[in-house]
Amino acid sequence: MSSQACVVDGESGQDSSNPVVIHIADLKKKYTTWSFRGRRVVEALRGATLQVRAGEVFGLLGPNGAGKTTLIKILLGVVRSSSGSASLFGSPAGSIAARMRVGYLPESLRVDRHHSARSALRYYARMSQMSGAEIERRSDELLELVGLRGRDRELVPQFSKGMYQRLGLAQALMHDPDLLVLDEPTDGLDPVGRNEVRKVIDRLRESGKTIFLNSHILQEVEQICSRVAIMSHGKIRVAGRIDELTQFDRCEEVAFEVVTHFAESSEHEATAELTQMFPAIKLAPENDYHRSKPNRVSESPLRFTLPLSSQAEVDQVVDRLRQQGVSIREITRKRESFEETFMREVSRSEEST
Numbered sequence: 001m002s003s004q005a006c007v008v009d010g011e012s013g014q015d016s017s018n019p020v021v022i023h024i025a026d027l028k029k030k031y032t033t034w035s036f037r038g039r040r041v042v043e044a045l046r047g048a049t050l051q052v053r054a055g056e057v058f059g060l061l062g063p064n065g066a067g068k069t070t071l072i073k074i075l076l077g078v079v080r081s082s083s084g085s086a087s088l089f090g091s092p093a094g095s096i097a098a099r100m101r102v103g104y105l106p107e108s109l110r111v112d113r114h115h116s117a118r119s120a121l122r123y124y125a126r127m128s129q130m131s132g133a134e135i136e137r138r139s140d141e142l143l144e145l146v147g148l149r150g151r152d153r154e155l156v157p158q159f160s161k162g163m164y165q166r167l168g169l170a171q172a173l174m175h176d177p178d179l180l181v182l183d184e185p186t187d188g189l190d191p192v193g194r195n196e197v198r199k200v201i202d203r204l205r206e207s208g209k210t211i212f213l214n215s216h217i218l219q220e221v222e223q224i225c226s227r228v229a230i231m232s233h234g235k236i237r238v239a240g241r242i243d244e245l246t247q248f249d250r251c252e253e254v255a256f257e258v259v260t261h262f263a264e265s266s267e268h269e270a271t272a273e274l275t276q277m278f279p280a281i282k283l284a285p286e287n288d289y290h291r292s293k294p295n296r297v298s299e300s301p302l303r304f305t306l307p308l309s310s311q312a313e314v315d316q317v318v319d320r321l322r323q324q325g326v327s328i329r330e331i332t333r334k335r336e337s338f339e340e341t342f343m344r345e346v347s348r349s350e351e352s353t
């Protein structure tokens with residue numbers, strides 16, 4: 001099974017019983033810039049398609065210039081698309097109905113130096129026309145949620161980056177949005193700060209919010225997100241759960257550890273026999289007599305890998321080994337790391353553009 005087959009529509013791995021929150025179809029955006037060299041058109045989005053459902057923590061990943069920020073700006077109604085469609089909760093992205101249900105944490109939130117956490121929240125809340133009593137009640141709730149309750153009167157210049165980011169999360173949540181869009185929420189934080197932000201995101205997920213985040217940090221996304229999309233050159237290349245993307249069932253390489261009982265065979269003979277059975281075999285260096293001296297003791301295991309593309313092929317190999325009286329000690333499917341998946345998809349998209 002190819003990774004493309006399971007994931008390019010951006011709907012794989014979803015719980016389809018949950019309502020669609022973000023719907024993006026064939027979204028395109030061209031920027032036109034002018035310089036002394038004349039007019040230049042940049043295709044930031046070239047037909048991005050994606051769907052995110054309620055309750056997901058969705059991670060958008062991609063190299064610099066992939067189009068992630070443009071996509072987020074279109075979702076927030078800050079930038080207009082050139083063609084295609086983008087909607088939130090069924091309303092066009094940028095409409096008042098859509099905006100009221102979204103909270104946004106920008107990559108570099110700026111809070112004036114004279115603010116404390118509490119006064120900053122009051123300031124942001126006034127923009128959403130909440131009453132004074134409502135603002136105080138909501139501030140208490142959110143300061144508790146983000147772990148700033150006891151430090152709400154300190155001025156923000158005394159805040160660590162992690163505290164600052166948690167204050168940013170609180171301001172994004174002030175009007176109790178159903179969807180939170182977070183731009184690089186843990187960028188520049190130390191491990192403690194990251195962990196604190198991650199905990200808040202976990203609490204938000206548990207409370208049923210949908211979270212859409214954009215990040216460069218693969219490890220972070222792996223830990224936080226229920227689904228991810230890899231974007232490159234203005235398109236969503238793959239989307240799905242990480243275990244789908246890392247091709248668990250594709251079994252590209254399967255490692256075997258076996259003990260052969262070929263009559264009185266030396267290691268040399270045993271490996272020659274296996275090589276004859278499976279010409280594509282890759283012997284472990286310690287068993288490869290071209291590379292190392294044979295050290296066979298009849299019961300010592302031999303290790304090798306085979307390129308196999310389905311469970312049926314694995315089964316066939318097992319059957320053939322068993323027919324030859326080979327005892328199978330261990331079979332391990334090689335699973336791609338998420339980083340390898342990311343690099344593969346990005347380089348594949350580079351080849352095709």
Ligand SMILES: Nc1ncnc2c1ncn2[C@@H]1O[C@H](COP(=O)(O)OP(=O)(O)OP(=O)(O)O)[C@@H](O)[C@H]1O
Pocket residue numbers: 031032033042043044062063064065066067068069070071
């Ligand atoms: N306002 C703009 N005018 C012209 N070109 C733009 C504008 N904004 C973005 N671009 C170009 O569009 C492409 C996509 O940019 P975008 O910022 O959306 O990517 P990104 O994935 O967010 O990148 P990064 O991770 O570096 O922030 C890039 O080639 C960028 O130079």
